[in-house]
Structures are given as C-alpha cells and as structure tokens.
Amino acid sequence: MRYAIVTETYPPEVNGVALTVQGLEHGLRARGHDVALVRPRQATELRDSGDELLAPGLPIPRYPGLRFGLPITGRLLRHWRARRPDAIYVATEGPLGWSAVRAARRLGIPVATGFHTRFDEYMRDYGVGFLEGTALGWMRRFHNAANATLVPTRELAGFLGGQRFANVVRLSRAVDTALFHPMRRDEGLRREWGVGTEGLAVIYVGRIAPEKNLELAVQAFRAVRALRPEARFVWVGAGPAQARLQQANPDFVFAGVQRGESLARHFASGDLFLFPSHSETFGNVTLEAMASGVATVAFDYGAAREHIKDGVHGAAVARGDDARFIRESVRMASDDSLRDAMAQAARRAVEGLRPEQVASDFDDILQSLRAGGHNASTAVA
Structure with missing residues (x-):
C-alpha cells in the first residue's frame, strides 16, 4: 500500500x-x-x-x-x-x-x-x-x-x-516501554540536580507554555517544599513561558529539551511527575512517566482517564479541582512507600501497551x- x-x-x-x-x-x-x-x-x-x-x-x-x-x-x-x-x-x-x-x-x-x-x-x-x-x-x-x-x-x-x-x-x-524504563534511573543526574539518593525530585516534562497551566504546578511544588525542604523541581522542555518562570523561581532546575534515551533518563530519575495541563487531547508524557516508574498527579482526562487508576497508579484529579491536585502532590511527596508502590503499579499497568x-x-x-x-x-x- x-x-x-x-x-x-x-x-x-x-x-x-x-x-x-x-x-x-x-x-x-x-x-x-x-x-x-x-x-x-x-x-x-x-x-x-x-x-x-x-x-x-x-x-x-x-x-x-x-x-x-x-x-x-x-x-x-x-x-x-x-x-x-x-x-x-x-x-x-x-x-x-x-x-x-x-x-x-x-x-x-x-x-x-x-x-x-x-x-x-x-x-x-x-x-x-x-x-x-x-x-x-x-x-x-x-x-x-x-x-x-x-x-x-x-x-x-x-x-x-x-x-x-x-x-x-x-x-x-x-508507549515504548523498552525506552522508558525504571532501569534508566541515574543517580549522577540526580546529583547534578542537587538531589541526593534519599532526596525528592519533582519533575515536569513538556512545553513550558501558558496553555499547560504551569502556575498550578508551581503552587503544588511550593506546598511540597514546605514539608520536604530538600525537594527540587526539575523542568524538562522549553517554551515561551520559561523566561518568566525561571526569573520568578531561581531555585528550579531547567534541563532544557531532551530526546530519546536522554529524555528517558530524565524521566526515570524523577520521583513524582506533576502534569497540571487541562487542554491536552491525550498527553503522551503521562504514559512515558508511568512506563518510567514515576508516580503521577494529573487531571482525569486524556491519557490519565484512559490509564491511571486513581489511588493506584497515582492521582487522577477531577478537572478544575486545583485544591485536590495540590493535596495529592503533597500526600504522594510526603509518603515514600506509597509513592514507590504507585510507581511500580504504574509501570505494570502500561507494560502491555x-x-x-x-x-x-x-x-x-x-x-x-x-x-x-x-x-x-x-x-x-
């Protein structure tokens, strides 16, 4: 054909x-x-x-x-x-x-x-x-x-x-589950971010642009940071909102655009993926985070609606409930055992795709x- x-x-x-x-x-x-x-x-x-x-x-x-x-x-x-x-x-x-x-x-x-x-x-x-x-x-x-x-x-x-x-x-x-895999976790990369072995790396991957609702991610991280002062927020991507975001938050780590194995390494080296966007048709990054063994907080539509069981693989929050998005981010960030269990369950959930x-x-x-x-x-x- x-x-x-x-x-x-x-x-x-x-x-x-x-x-x-x-x-x-x-x-x-x-x-x-x-x-x-x-x-x-x-x-x-x-x-x-x-x-x-x-x-x-x-x-x-x-x-x-x-x-x-x-x-x-x-x-x-x-x-x-x-x-x-x-x-x-x-x-x-x-x-x-x-x-x-x-x-x-x-x-x-x-x-x-x-x-x-x-x-x-x-x-x-x-x-x-x-x-x-x-x-x-x-x-x-x-x-x-x-x-x-x-x-x-x-x-x-x-x-x-x-x-x-x-x-x-x-x-x-x-999702390519061979490329996006928990085995790509890189402690050297985490040290570059300023995150130790027992530290917490919160990660966002995607366009850094107004339509991604990024201010909510910032609010969620600040709430996390109140309980986990050692936490770092790592941003993977680029876009028109980056300069303003970087100026307002000098403690954030901006890793730039990553591709292929480097992107997979960044994903797997995170501990908690925040995806606050409410205008996706799907959101491939949700599947990539799940395949990488990273617990996810996202709104309940698109890929999250299709693949995240709320409370099992992460949090699938009703759209518009910003308060719960922040609460779930804090709950998962503060409970290492819960977050690890969700990360493992998320990986298993997408292995058959x-x-x-x-x-x-x-x-x-x-x-x-x-x-x-x-x-x-x-x-x-």
Missing part, C-alpha cells in the same frame, strides 16, 4: 504531535508500506529528499523552532496524480493540512484527519476565550471534510460526537477507507 502523511510538525521538533506522527509513520513502514511524508521545510533544508515533499513554512509566533506549512494545493495535486496514494492521513489543521484535505477530495483519495490539539481550549489560555466557539467550529469544518477523524480516547470521541463531528474513530496510543498494535490499527483504518468505508469505526475494537 502507498500512504501519504501530511503534518505541520515533525522531529527534530519536540512535541507530542510531532513524535506521535513519526511513530505512526515508522509503524506503517515497519509493516512494509510505502509512506510519503509532506511537511514544512525547516530552515536548513534546501530541497525535497527521498519520500519527503517539503512545503514552504513560516515560524509560529511565540514558539521558536516551530513552523506552520503554507498551502500547496496545486503542488499536491500534481504530486499525487503522479504517485497516487491509496489513502492519506492529515495530522494537523494548519494551512498545509487544509490544502491537503482539499487536494485529496478533488482527487477522490480517501483521507483521515487526526485531532491532536484542543485549539478551542487554547483560546482561554491566551486570553481570547470569546473565540472558543469559533475555533471549535473551524476545526469541525476541517475534520468533517475528511472520511474519518482519529482521536486517542473514548472521552474525546464522545465529546466530538456531541459537537457534530462526523465519523470519529478512536485510535489508541502506546505495544506501538506495533497501534500501527496495525492505524493500517486497518486506512485500508478500510480505501475499501470505501466512509465510517472507519469498525476498523478497531
């Missing part, structure tokens, strides 16, 4: 969408398929290479290193007429994604879209909450132009169905669309 994947973000960019798309691409290739990638050209790239079609792009304001692709409908029409894909997956709703859906429809090629980002909720985080309904309507129009919209959780599928999104299909997520199964389900969905199914919901269990 020949597939095309269109995305506005892709490694070496580091974010959940980029890494998820790369995982799907690699999974299809491992199953023997021909996969062509369409994405924005990075600053150092001059021309297309191999199976990649590079579109012109522009930097995303306030997000250094990230770009969005410009529309190339005509070029895609010519390219896909010459090398027609059996099905197309469009991962992002930017200008490049819109042009890809238009080109696919004109050529009669089945297309699935991915719902990866809650742009409607971002409106509130950036002070323009009055645009929330407009953003949701814009996304509905985009996704309903496709044959299927893929989402990672049952909760999100139900929400979008209630918002008149058509043909919503759940495609579950997995396999990226290969996700790739197989993704393949089944795309093949179902090619076979003429306008609703691919029967392609996965």
Whole structure:
C-alpha cells in the first residue's frame, strides 16, 4: 500500500504531535508500506529528499523552532496524480493540512484527519476565550471534510460526537516501554540536580507554555517544599513561558529539551511527575512517566482517564479541582512507600501497551477507507 502523511510538525521538533506522527509513520513502514511524508521545510533544508515533499513554512509566533506549512494545493495535486496514494492521513489543521484535505477530495483519495490539539481550549489560555466557539467550529469544518477523524480516547470521541463531528474513530496510543524504563534511573543526574539518593525530585516534562497551566504546578511544588525542604523541581522542555518562570523561581532546575534515551533518563530519575495541563487531547508524557516508574498527579482526562487508576497508579484529579491536585502532590511527596508502590503499579499497568498494535490499527483504518468505508469505526475494537 502507498500512504501519504501530511503534518505541520515533525522531529527534530519536540512535541507530542510531532513524535506521535513519526511513530505512526515508522509503524506503517515497519509493516512494509510505502509512506510519503509532506511537511514544512525547516530552515536548513534546501530541497525535497527521498519520500519527503517539503512545503514552504513560516515560524509560529511565540514558539521558536516551530513552523506552520503554507498551502500547496496545486503542488499536491500534481504530486499525487503522479504517485497516487491509496489513502492519506492529515495530522494537523494548519494551512498545509487544509490544502491537503482539499487536494485529496478533488482527487477522490480517501483521507483521515487526526485531532491532536484542543485549539478551542487554547483560546482561554491566551486570553481570547470569546473565540472558543469559533475555533471549535473551524476545526469541525476541517475534520468533517475528511472520511474519518482519529482521536486517542473514548472521552474525546464522545465529546466530538456531541459537537457534530462526523465519523470519529478512536485510535489508541502506546508507549515504548523498552525506552522508558525504571532501569534508566541515574543517580549522577540526580546529583547534578542537587538531589541526593534519599532526596525528592519533582519533575515536569513538556512545553513550558501558558496553555499547560504551569502556575498550578508551581503552587503544588511550593506546598511540597514546605514539608520536604530538600525537594527540587526539575523542568524538562522549553517554551515561551520559561523566561518568566525561571526569573520568578531561581531555585528550579531547567534541563532544557531532551530526546530519546536522554529524555528517558530524565524521566526515570524523577520521583513524582506533576502534569497540571487541562487542554491536552491525550498527553503522551503521562504514559512515558508511568512506563518510567514515576508516580503521577494529573487531571482525569486524556491519557490519565484512559490509564491511571486513581489511588493506584497515582492521582487522577477531577478537572478544575486545583485544591485536590495540590493535596495529592503533597500526600504522594510526603509518603515514600506509597509513592514507590504507585510507581511500580504504574509501570505494570502500561507494560502491555505495544506501538506495533497501534500501527496495525492505524493500517486497518486506512485500508478500510480505501475499501470505501466512509465510517472507519469498525476498523478497531
């Protein structure tokens, strides 16, 4: 089979969408398929290479290193007429994604879209909450132009169905449990953070940006620090809110963006993972923390809703209950035995998740669309 994947973000960019798309691409290739990638050209790239079609792009304001692709409908029409894909997956709703859906429809090629980002909720985080309904309507129009919209959780599928999104299909997520593993814990790294063997390393991994609700993590850590004065808060990632956060909290450790084995080492060297975001569609970092054997406090939606049993693998807190988020952070930080038991249970809970199964389900969905199914919901269990 020949597939095309269109995305506005892709490694070496580091974010959940980029890494998820790369995982799907690699999974299809491992199953023997021909996969062509369409994405924005990075600053150092001059021309297309191999199976990649590079579109012109522009930097995303306030997000250094990230770009969005410009529309190339005509070029895609010519390219896909010459090398027609059996099905197309469009991962992002930017200008490049819109042009890809238009080109696919004109050529009669089945297309699935991915719902990866809650742009409607971002409106509130950036002070323009009055645009929330407009953003949701814009996304509905985009996704309903496709044959299927893929989402990672049952909760999100139900929400979008209630918002008149058509043909919503759940495609579950997995985690590389060989890469993210408790054995990668590194006492030397902990010493660099200023954390001893018996100390407490609280960790956050992700974009350091307003939509991540980071002030709550700061409040939770300050409450932890009142009981555990030796605790350190380690931030892994980067983003537009980092400078302000760093200036206001000079005792925090900022480790920067980490990838691959280095990221896995940072995860496993933490003791408590705080994930205060309330606008994720999934939150891959939750699974990565669990696989790394790190107890987690998160809000009860996305990956936490799917995989964290409250009180067993960590804390899954009702959205909006900031007070309980702080209480659970303090309770887990102050009870080493409880935290260790939760960390071990979390690791066991995700050991059966396999990226290969996700790739197989993704393949089944795309093949179902090619076979003429306008609703691919029967392609996965």
